[in-house]
Amino acid sequence: MIESAVDITLLSLIAIHAVAIIRMRSLFAVIMLFGGFSFLSAGLFVAMDAADVAFTEAAVGAGISTILMLATLALTYAHEDVQKEEKQPTHKPWLPLSVVLITGGMLIYGTSDIPAFADPNAPAQKHVAPYYLKKSLPETGVPNVVTAVLASYRGFDTLGEVTVIFTAGIAVLLLIGGRRKSKIPFETRSNKE
Amino acid sequence: MKYIVEHYNYWLVIIIMMAGFYTVISRGNLIKKIAGLNIFQVSVFLLYISIGNVKDGATPIIEEGITLYSNPLPHVLILTAIVVGVATTALGLALVVRIKETYGTIEEDDIHNQDQSL
Numbered sequence: 410m411i412e413s414a415v416d417i418t419l420l421s422l423i424a425i426h427a428v429a430i431i432r433m434r435s436l437f438a439v440i441m442l443f444g445g446f447s448f449l450s451a452g453l454f455v456a457m458d459a460a461d462v463a464f465t466e467a468a469v470g471a472g473i474s475t476i477l478m479l480a481t482l483a484l485t486y487a488h489e490d491v492q493k494e495e496k497q498p499t500h501k502p503w504l505p506l507s508v509v510l511i512t513g514g515m516l517i518y519g520t521s522d523i524p525a526f527a528d529p530n531a532p533a534q535k536h537v538a539p540y541y542l543k544k545s546l547p548e549t550g551v552p553n554v555v556t557a558v559l560a561s562y563r564g565f566d567t568l569g570e571v572t573v574i575f576t577a578g579i580a581v582l583l584l585i586g587g588r589r590k591s592k593i594p595f596e597t598r599s600n601k602e
Numbered sequence: 603m604k605y606i607v608e609h610y611n612y613w614l615v616i617i618i619m620m621a622g623f624y625t626v627i628s629r630g631n632l633i634k635k636i637a638g639l640n641i642f643q644v645s646v647f648l649l650y651i652s653i654g655n656v657k658d659g660a661t662p663i664i665e666e667g668i669t670l671y672s673n674p675l676p677h678v679l680i681l682t683a684i685v686v687g688v689a690t691t692a693l694g695l696a697l698v699v700r701i702k703e704t705y706g707t708i709e710e711d712d713i714h715n716q717d718q719s720l
Binding site for chain 1: 607608609610611612613614615616617618619620621622623624625627628629630631633634636637638640641644647648651652653654655656657658659660661662663664665670671672673674675676677678680681682684685686687688689690691692693695696697698699700702708709711712
């Protein structure tokens with residue numbers, strides 16, 4: 410009972426943050442709310458027994474993502490622009506709203522086939538997971554099963570993940586790294602070219 | 603009632619997912635679009651972890667005397683996904699900075715207007 414109370418409270422808070430992000434027009438507030446959103450979801454991961462995921466989400470999601478967004482905000486808006494607000498949307502919200510409602514309705518309809526939440530006899534819990542829970546300590550000597558799978562059984566996948574991050578790092582450097590900031594403002598530059 | 607208790611978690615996660623989706627398709631500001639994309643992403647993580655959750659299960663760190671653990675495999679998948687997600691976020695934000703340098707704005711409508719006038 411207490412578990413579902415924690416679950417519902419955290420999920421509702423996360424949903425409130427998400428709706429507030431939609432409604433807020435000050436970008437600084439949006440980014441701060443996003444940090445809170447990530448941190449609350451890290452809390453929810455702990456409540457759902459995923460301690461390693463919670464660590465990563467708190468450090469990477471709430472930490473690095475927020476800092477990256479703040480840095481982008483600093484680079485894209487002028488210092489004098491204290492408000493840093495997005496423009497009032499010009500389109501009517503009906504088309505995106507109906508797309509979202511239809512998609513959400515279909516997804517909720519799809520959940521009727523998913524086994525009950527936290528059901529110990531769900532197929533996902535009965536297939537290979539018991540093997541790792543039983544064998545990972547004798548086979549790898551690591552008590553944390555998530556670490557054992559990530560670094561030992563699926564070590565090559567983790568290497569592949571490092572490649573992905575490396576590629577993204579190179580792409581970011583190619584896009585914005587190693588150039589001096591252009592001193593010519595945008596309007597005059599396009600006239601010269 | 604039983605049906606609600608068994609599925610409320612998925613429904614709330616889908617509501618959060620749709621909030622992120624709405625931000626992505628209805629807002630013109632590129633930074634806000636990326637925030638929406640991140641909301642979508644985190645809600646997918648929540649859906650995965652919900653599926654791995656076991657009632658009264660423990661965190662999957664092997665300890666003597668504990669027999670019931672949550673499923674560790676979704677955790678492994680999502681650990682990878684979080685890190686890859688931050689790499690894509692960084693790439694998206696770098697593109698935003700680059701767009702700002704070329705177009706002088708990060709509002710989608712203004713960018714479309716400039717492209718038509720060229």
